[in-house]
Amino acid sequence: MPKPTGPSNAKLKNLIIKFERRKLPYYRRIAELLSKPTRKRVRVNVQKIEKLCKDGEVIVVPGNVLGAGKINKKVTVYAWKFSNGAKKKIEDAGGSARYLEDLLNEKIKPKIVI
Numbered sequence: 001m002p003k004p005t006g007p008s009n010a011k012l013k014n015l016i017i018k019f020e021r022r023k024l025p026y027y028r029r030i031a032e033l034l035s036k037p038t039r040k041r042v043r044v045n046v047q048k049i050e051k052l053c054k055d056g057e058v059i060v061v062p063g064n065v066l067g068a069g070k071i072n073k074k075v076t077v078y079a080w081k082f083s084n085g086a087k088k089k090i091e092d093a094g095g096s097a098r099y100l101e102d103l104l105n106e107k108i109k110p111k112i113v114i
Contacts, residue, residue: 016031060079077096
């Protein structure tokens with residue numbers, strides 16, 4: 001019998017439940033993407049964030065943000081995890097790197113869910 005896939009981290013499971021309880025479709029989409037197995041979860045480099053967004057936008061990455069590339073735009077990025085390099089690059093560009101728990105508390109509608 002194959003092993004069940006999906007998150008085994010208790011903190012992540014609780015976060016998924018909180019997103020699923022929200023009624024807005026983008027919250028449910030975030031929960032769906034977070035529910036994937038680790039090997040299929042989203043990984044985004046700051047270079048891709050630079051390419052896809054404009055100054056001042058709010059972006060959600062339901063996975064990891066990695067530090068490859070450069071970013072010059074002031075964006076707010078919400079993600080499950082950040083590498084040290086990615087967090088530093090985002091903050092050095094004048095943006096902010098926040099965790100998904102903060103998104104639930106602030107009630108902000110993101111422009112892009114990657």
